[in-house]
Amino acid sequence: MHSEVAKTKQAPPGAVMYKDGQECPICGAAKLERKVVDEKFQYKGHALVVPDYVIVHCAVCEDSLVERESVKTSQIALKEFFKRVDGLPLG
Numbered sequence: 001m002h003s004e005v006a007k008t009k010q011a012p013p014g015a016v017m018y019k020d021g022q023e024c025p026i027c028g029a030a031k032l033e034r035k036v037v038d039e040k041f042q043y044k045g046h047a048l049v050v051p052d053y054v055i056v057h058c059a060v061c062e063d064s065l066v067e068r069e070s071v072k073t074s075q076i077a078l079k080e081f082f083k084r085v086d087g088l089p090l091g
């Protein structure tokens with residue numbers, strides 16, 4: 001079964017850092033707004049919250065992009081999280 005993770009779009013590897021006030025790379029019609037959030041991930045009924053998760057949000061296309069640093073941080077945290085959940089006894 002596939003994991004049920006990450007609704008937020010993640011920046012492709014090697015992507016540039018997104019900045020507050022930068023033009024949206026998707027629609028080009030608006031400036032990006034930088035936000036620091038607590039991002040919640042779900043896996044097999046368990047939740048993991050990654051604090052200080054930096055996203056840039058576009059008000060026009062309603063898309064959110066994740067900063068590279070946050071992708072890195074969250075991927076490490078998620079790996080640990082998956083391992084922990086998979087290691088839990090069933091029931």
Ligand SMILES: [Zn+2]
Binds near residue numbers: 025062
């Ligand atoms: Zn946009």
